[in-house]
Structures are given as C-alpha cells and as structure tokens.
Amino acid sequence: MPRGDDDRRVAEKLFAIADAFERGDELTLSEIAERARLPLSTAHRLLGEWVEWGGITRSSDGRYRVGIKLWRLAVRQPSSRRLRIAAKPYLEDLFESTGEHVHLAVREGLGAVYLERMSGVNAVPSITDIGSRLPLHATGVGQALLAFAPPGVFEDVIAAAPRRFLPGTIVDETALRERMVRIRASGVAMSVEALTKGAFSVAAPVRDATGDVVAAVSIIAHVERRDEPQFALGVRIAGRGISAALGYRP
Amino acid sequence: MPRGDDDRRVAEKLFAIADAFERGDELTLSEIAERARLPLSTAHRLLGEWVEWGGITRSSDGRYRVGIKLWRLAVRQPSSRRLRIAAKPYLEDLFESTGEHVHLAVREGLGAVYLERMSGVNAVPSITDIGSRLPLHATGVGQALLAFAPPGVFEDVIAAAPRRFLPGTIVDETALRERMVRIRASGVAMSVEALTKGAFSVAAPVRDATGDVVAAVSIIAHVERRDEPQFALGVRIAGRGISAALGYRP
DNA sequence: TCCCGGATTCCATGGGATGGAAGCGGCTCG
DNA sequence: CGAGCCGCTTCCATCCCATGGAATCCGGGA
Incomplete structure (x- = not known):
C-alpha cells in the first residue's frame, strides 16, 4: 500500500478509463493506463470488462476504441x-x-x-x-x-x-x-x-x-x-x- | 447470502444498469433496478456513480436518462x-x-x-x-x-x-x-x-x-x-x- | 538467438461493495 | 386529518472480490 491518496472505487476507475478516450482516438493499453492513472494490470482487467460489455472494442491492431454499443445507447x-x-x-x-x-x-x-x-x-x-x-x-x-x-x-x-x-x-x-x-x-x-x-x-x-x-x-x-x-x-x-x-x- | 447464482462483479452491475436504457427512454430507479435485476439499494448506489460521472443524468422529475457525456464520447x-x-x-x-x-x-x-x-x-x-x-x-x-x-x-x-x-x-x-x-x-x-x-x-x-x-x-x-x-x-x-x-x- | 517493451496472467490480502432493513417524504383514500 | 402505501434514500456489519506487484508471455528487431 504505497499511498492511499488516490484511492478510487471501482466505478471511478472504470469511468476514468472511459475518460481516457475523451480526446483520444485509438489507444493502447499503456496509454489508457497512463491517462487514467491506473496500474497496468488494473487497467487491463477493467478494460477487459468494458470490452466484454461492448462499450469499448479492440481493433485488429490491438488498440482500444469506443465501441458502437455506447454510440447506440447515446444516439437512441x-x-x-x-x-x-x-x-x-x-x-x-x-x-x-x-x-x-x-x-x-x-x-x-x-x-x-x-x-x-x-x-x-x-x-x-x-x-x-x-x-x-x-x-x-x-x-x-x-x-x-x-x-x-x-x-x-x-x-x-x-x-x-x-x-x-x-x-x-x-x-x-x-x-x-x-x-x-x-x-x-x-x-x-x-x-x-x-x-x-x-x-x-x-x-x-x-x-x-x-x-x-x-x-x-x-x-x-x-x-x-x-x-x-x-x-x-x-x-x-x-x-x-x-x-x-x-x-x-x- | 440468499443465493449465489446471480453473482456479478461491480462492472457487470454497472453495465447492466446502462443496458436498462437499451430500449428505455426515461426510467425511474425502480424500473432500472428491475430491468438490471439488482436490489434497489444497489441500483441506487451504482446509479449514483453513473450520475456523478455524467454518463447518466437525472431529469427534473427524478427520472434517469442517458447523459450527453456518453453521446459526446461516442460521437467524437x-x-x-x-x-x-x-x-x-x-x-x-x-x-x-x-x-x-x-x-x-x-x-x-x-x-x-x-x-x-x-x-x-x-x-x-x-x-x-x-x-x-x-x-x-x-x-x-x-x-x-x-x-x-x-x-x-x-x-x-x-x-x-x-x-x-x-x-x-x-x-x-x-x-x-x-x-x-x-x-x-x-x-x-x-x-x-x-x-x-x-x-x-x-x-x-x-x-x-x-x-x-x-x-x-x-x-x-x-x-x-x-x-x-x-x-x-x-x-x-x-x-x-x-x-x-x-x-x-x- | 537474444533482448526489450508491451501485454497478459497470477494470487494473497484487506478494504470496499453489498443489500436487508429502517427511515423518509409525498400522495391517496377513507 | 390521519393512516397507509409506495418509491426513494440512507445506514452499516459482514465478507467477497478488486487490487496491483511480480512473474510470464509474446512478437519483432538486431
């Protein structure tokens, strides 16, 4: 437990990941982890959740991008x-x-x-x-x-x-x-x-x-x-x- | 612990809430809880997280709807x-x-x-x-x-x-x-x-x-x-x- | 073949998620 | 006017699962 000043609950971390796409297009795991200020393994796991749900998709080159599911949800x-x-x-x-x-x-x-x-x-x-x-x-x-x-x-x-x-x-x-x-x-x-x-x-x-x-x-x-x-x-x-x-x- | 057959992790529950809006427009807490198959208090707490982030907003009549934040994320x-x-x-x-x-x-x-x-x-x-x-x-x-x-x-x-x-x-x-x-x-x-x-x-x-x-x-x-x-x-x-x-x- | 950076997997630990229950506020009906 | 109801909000003791450092894997460049 190095420091407890940036403790965030799960939801906040999930959303921080989504926020990483705010001005970003297609991001790699490391970029997302950095922008969301999360350890790599945590970012990886939570990204997995997003991807499983469909809110974020993974393109063939391994980069992540906002998925159509979110677009549908919003546009409808x-x-x-x-x-x-x-x-x-x-x-x-x-x-x-x-x-x-x-x-x-x-x-x-x-x-x-x-x-x-x-x-x-x-x-x-x-x-x-x-x-x-x-x-x-x-x-x-x-x-x-x-x-x-x-x-x-x-x-x-x-x-x-x-x-x-x-x-x-x-x-x-x-x-x-x-x-x-x-x-x-x-x-x-x-x-x-x-x-x-x-x-x-x-x-x-x-x-x-x-x-x-x-x-x-x-x-x-x-x-x-x-x-x-x-x-x-x-x-x-x-x-x-x-x-x-x-x-x-x- | 009444039953353990529908255990889902936090992310899944959060997403289940978002999914409740799949074909719904403006929903009340109870409707969301029902559609997401979550206890009322849990749905309430997680909705709070969504609202705090901005992915879901609460209209003046107390109903919940998909927020513009999601739309921005998707459309950009x-x-x-x-x-x-x-x-x-x-x-x-x-x-x-x-x-x-x-x-x-x-x-x-x-x-x-x-x-x-x-x-x-x-x-x-x-x-x-x-x-x-x-x-x-x-x-x-x-x-x-x-x-x-x-x-x-x-x-x-x-x-x-x-x-x-x-x-x-x-x-x-x-x-x-x-x-x-x-x-x-x-x-x-x-x-x-x-x-x-x-x-x-x-x-x-x-x-x-x-x-x-x-x-x-x-x-x-x-x-x-x-x-x-x-x-x-x-x-x-x-x-x-x-x-x-x-x-x-x- | 070796190296290196990035992605993936693993797992022991403790802190945060959980949801039943109680409390609240507004509305209806007798 | 008060009782009852319904939907929302808050509380908190218990315990589950999120956590993230570390080990491993993978691919491509030299």
Whole structure:
C-alpha cells in the first residue's frame, strides 16, 4: 500500500478509463493506463470488462476504441433525438438564409455541448465541432443556456473562475449577472469576440413541453455584421419554433 | 447470502444498469433496478456513480436518462466519424439517384447497426432507424458484413439459431455458408424478403485502409425491382468509393 | 538467438461493495 | 386529518472480490 491518496472505487476507475478516450482516438493499453492513472494490470482487467460489455472494442491492431454499443445507447436516447429532429428544419432554414454557422447546443455541467452544426464554406473560421464542449460564459449559446439554467449553476460558473479568452470575454461576476438579466428579459443572448477573434454569436433558448430551457440555437458570424437585425430575429424565431415543435405552449 | 447464482462483479452491475436504457427512454430507479435485476439499494448506489460521472443524468422529475457525456464520447469517436464523413456524399448520391432507402451499417457482435440512413417518402415501408440493430443473417447489409467478418462470427451466428422471419429468410447453415461464398466472390449481397415483406436489399462491403471490411452500404427497395441492375451497381460503386475515401488501395 | 517493451496472467490480502432493513417524504383514500 | 402505501434514500456489519506487484508471455528487431 504505497499511498492511499488516490484511492478510487471501482466505478471511478472504470469511468476514468472511459475518460481516457475523451480526446483520444485509438489507444493502447499503456496509454489508457497512463491517462487514467491506473496500474497496468488494473487497467487491463477493467478494460477487459468494458470490452466484454461492448462499450469499448479492440481493433485488429490491438488498440482500444469506443465501441458502437455506447454510440447506440447515446444516439437512441429519445429526448435528444426528439430535440434534434425538431430542430433540423429550423437550423436548415437559418443556415440557408444566412450562410453562417448555425448551432444547436445543450448544457452539460458548466459547458455548452454542440449537438448539431451547419457551416458554410465562407463563414468565419471556427473550430466548434459536433460534440465539442465550450465554456458557458464565453459564447452566445453558453450565455443563453446559463441565463435559464437552474439556480446554482451561475454560482458554480463564478466559483470556477471563468477564463478570459479575449478582451471581449466577460468574466466579471456583476457584469455577467447583469447580462443574464438582460438575456432573460430579451430572450436573446449576444456575445461579441468573447471566444473567437472577429466573430460574434447570437443565441436563443429552446424550451420543452414543461417549459424548461433544454437547448439553445445560435448563429456565429463576422463581427462587422453584428448589428444586422436578421440574426437576432432569426435565432429567436428558430428558438420559438423548435420549442413549439417540442410541445411548448407559452 | 440468499443465493449465489446471480453473482456479478461491480462492472457487470454497472453495465447492466446502462443496458436498462437499451430500449428505455426515461426510467425511474425502480424500473432500472428491475430491468438490471439488482436490489434497489444497489441500483441506487451504482446509479449514483453513473450520475456523478455524467454518463447518466437525472431529469427534473427524478427520472434517469442517458447523459450527453456518453453521446459526446461516442460521437467524437474518430474512426466512426471518419467513416460517416467519407460515406455521406456516396449515400446522398445513391439516395438521389434511386429515391429508395439507403443505409450505412457496421457489425456489432451478431447484429448490423445502422449508422446512417436516408429514406424517401415513397420508398417501401421499413422500420430501420439510426442506431437500430438487426440480425446479420436476415438483411443485405448483415450478410455483406457477415461474409467478410473475422473467422468464428459465422459459427456464432449458426450457434445462435438464426430466426426465420419470413419464408425468404435463410436460416439453413449450408445455404447461408454457400451464400457467403457467393458474396465474397461477387462483392455484393442480395437478400429478398428476408426480414420485410415486399422488400429486398442489396449491399456492398466497405474497407478501411488496412483492407478490413468495416461497414456496408445498402439499398432497400420494392421486391419487384429486384432485377434492375442499377441497385447492385450503385451499392458496389458506393462501397468502392467509400473504401477509397478511407484510404483503401486494392 | 537474444533482448526489450508491451501485454497478459497470477494470487494473497484487506478494504470496499453489498443489500436487508429502517427511515423518509409525498400522495391517496377513507 | 390521519393512516397507509409506495418509491426513494440512507445506514452499516459482514465478507467477497478488486487490487496491483511480480512473474510470464509474446512478437519483432538486431
């Protein structure tokens, strides 16, 4: 028993292994053991469990990768499927009428996760990809999600010391809180050069049948176009439309 | 210690909980415990682990659902992403030129899992949806995947006593084995009224850079059109094209 | 053939998983 | 209004099985 400071229970170790794939593609046993900070033999045994279940598969070259089982489990998840299906036509409309990046995102903890994305070839450069996770305070969607998040989330964001990416990033508690109030009042969140130089984003919330804000739609475009009213209008209408499609009756 | 016949280790129990969501959407603790065949308190504790990790989330009404974390993990999986991206244009072509159902599927154990699907409004009725899993022996894609699967898979299929869905379903070992040989020779699999009345499906394998068959493309159409050459030709060309896009050099 | 790095297997030990039971909270019905 | 019920949560004494260091295996490069 060398040290007891990193004792974790079985589940945590299993999950640590899954987390090793967070930004990794195909990993060898040793890589996984290292990332999960587990002894080789332990990692080996637990990987065996994952593989037996099918959550992780082993390719012919001996490397491990996330299995289709997990994908199936996640993709068939009815509520997010419903959301994506309801949103599709609205996102397409938005995209076709603006030609800019169009996103659908949901909140996961203190991040905004991108469920769907459509992007034009000559839109402003942006790294956001499906499945990406960006901080709540630094994007339009993030702020829209944060403004309507359950109590406590805002405090968590502040406690986590929001990072300043660019001069335009709002990190001050009072400024951020005030912005939340404005977003709740107007129903639209706009953030200018908060994360990406030369870009701004407008976002609107999406509600489900119970009235909870479950997602947000956004457009990202060149910063010079920030004052054109079509963007804010577009996301607001899309937000309402998707909400209605989900059964929300105001 | 009432009985020791259903002892399972921690990992198995955790996974049994995940499996409870297989065909379920939002579940209560008791439902999960029942489906996973676990005592309530155990299910409760392990669910807690899942929730803490984020693989399962708890909605405002107290029900549990698969979390976005799992979705992210699965959707960012590079190899299947690569496959989907490579396949997209070919599937669209196929779909636009035929107007029938077009599928991309991979093998998971003894099933074919549908990764991508495009379907016309007036195509033959079919229940297959993204994330579905159909038996290998009873569909075009399934047979294409089975024909090129690693040794042992065919035997497993036979051992699992393939089910006869319709008179057209091939369940006999010799007939199935012979068909595999033909598929390997011709590079195309066709199955007529094996799973769905009035429908036939043609499929072709997709290879990755190492030459392994990693997926299959298929078209499902009305059975009367089974002799039109465009379908077999189409999937074969699509199969080759996607393989090439994945780096396969024959 | 030998070597080396990575993967796999082994096994004695003790700490964490276990699940029955009790406690809790909200809802219904008499 | 109180009793009863149902589903969820918490507790904790017992004991099982997860643990990980070490030995072994395997494959490929020299």
